[in-house]
Structure formats: C-alpha cells, structure tokens
Amino acid sequence: MKTEDHAWRDLHAHAAAQLRADFADRTLRFARGPAAAEWEQLHTHAAAHLRPGFAVRVLRAARALPGGITLREQLTFGAATAAICLAAVVLFHARKANQENERNLAGWQQLANEADDLDQTL
C-alpha cells in the first residue's frame, strides 16, 4: 500500500476515534428534539428542589400572610375616601357661608341702626 493511502487511512481512523461510541444514537436523539423522557427529567429535577413539608409550609404561609386587597375593598375604600372629602368640603363651605352671612347681617344691622339714629336726629 502507498504511503499516501496509509496517511489517509490514519487520518480517517483518527477522526473516527474522536466520535463517541453512541454517536449515531445521540445524533438521532438530538435531531428528533426533546422527548417526553427529557421533560420528565426536567420535572423530576424541579420537584427535587421542593423541601419536605412543602404543603404544610404553604398552608401556614397562606394563613399567616394578610389577605390581599380585593377590587371590591379597593372600590369601597375609594368611595369612602371620596365621601369623607365631599363631606369636609360641604361642611367647610357651609361654615364659610354662615360666617359671611353673619358678617353681612351685622353690617346691614349697623347700617340700619345708623339710619335710625340719623332719622331721630333730623
């Protein structure tokens, strides 16, 4: 056999030696995409990260944490706040209007008194 043929044969042998023994199976496996077994492994791996007593911890946490605010509660709270603000505005306005009326009445009273005094003087 020629030296060149030898060299080529060695090169092929060297290249082939780089491949794993299960090369064909492995290539087919990856070409097909993940099978159910891989998803199963993923689930098993994830499940292993749950510490024992998970359910008990969840129930305890659910009882211990304050409940979230529901939409209804938010709406009620908003409506109550708006009602309180409105009542405060109405009260403030009524009080201001009363004070203004009293001041105006006092002014008119004073004017009437002065007019009476002037009448009597004349």
Add this chain to the structure above:
Amino acid sequence: MDSTATTALADLVRRAQKGEETAQRELIIAYQHRVAGFVFAMTNRSDYVEDLSQQVFIKMIRALDRLQAPAQFESWLFRLARNTCIDQLRRQKLRRIFLPFGDEHENIPEPPGAVDTEELDALRHALAQLRPQDRALLALVQEGRSHAEIAETLDTSVAAVKARLHRAREHLREHYQPDHED
C-alpha cells in the same frame, strides 16, 4: 383524565373551596411536583422553584372560592402558575434595568452537567433561548392541556395557539443541541 378522576378532583376542589384544610393539603400535594416542573421550565432557575411554587399555591388557596367551575381547576391552576412566573420574569427584567450590576449576583447560572444529564441540560438550554410566552406554551402542552384550554388560558384563539406552538417547537428543536453548539 377519565371521568371518575375528574369527578374526584371536582369533589376535592369543592371541599377545599369550603375551607377544608385536609382537602387543600391534598390538592397541594397532588400538584406540587407538576407546578414545580412548570415553574422550572418557565424560569430555568432551581432557586426559584420553591418560592414561586409557594406563591402559586398561596394564590390558589386565596382565590379558590372564586373558581366557578371546579372541573376547570387544572387549567385555572396552571394559569395562576403561568401568570406568577411571567410576573417574576418581568420583575427580574425591571430589576436588571435599575440595578445593572445586580445581574451577576442574581443570575448565577447552574453549572451544566452538575445535576443534569446531557439531554436535560440541552433541554434547559433550548428553553432558555425561547420567549417566556413560548416556554409557557410548551410547558402547558407538556402538562397535557388541550389547545382549547391553552387558548382560554392565554386569551387567544385555538388557531393562534396552534401556530405559536408550531413555531415554539421549531425553535426548541433548533436550540436543542448537545454541548450548546448554537
């Protein structure tokens, strides 16, 4: 799931809805591994599995009385799981915007092959290349949800689910490579 199992599940859910703690515990135990798998497929983070699964089940217990159809429990639970994971991923993204240096501390990758087989490692890598919505889609299919149920969960049409699922599978297959050659 056969009709006997569906009826048994609906009964269990009704008991849990009435606040029966044994039934609530049974529900958690029955679904904890599946929810953990879903969370892991969505986030690709082992350290999130326990916390996020716990959040999902706490939400489940609190909102259980609002579930109108106990027979729809599984779809409803995985919708909760999906929304919880998407919220977590959004928060993580926001945190990265505001804390650019937090990423290295927070996102410590698990060394490939440390706990996984080559195939699992490849699947995790491939999932990580997909959008969270596509990961949710594939994980829901793995959970045995029908196209109609997924469409309801994602608030879209069955045709759209089929198209997105086809694309997601293509992408997954594209990135499913040994030793992450892509």
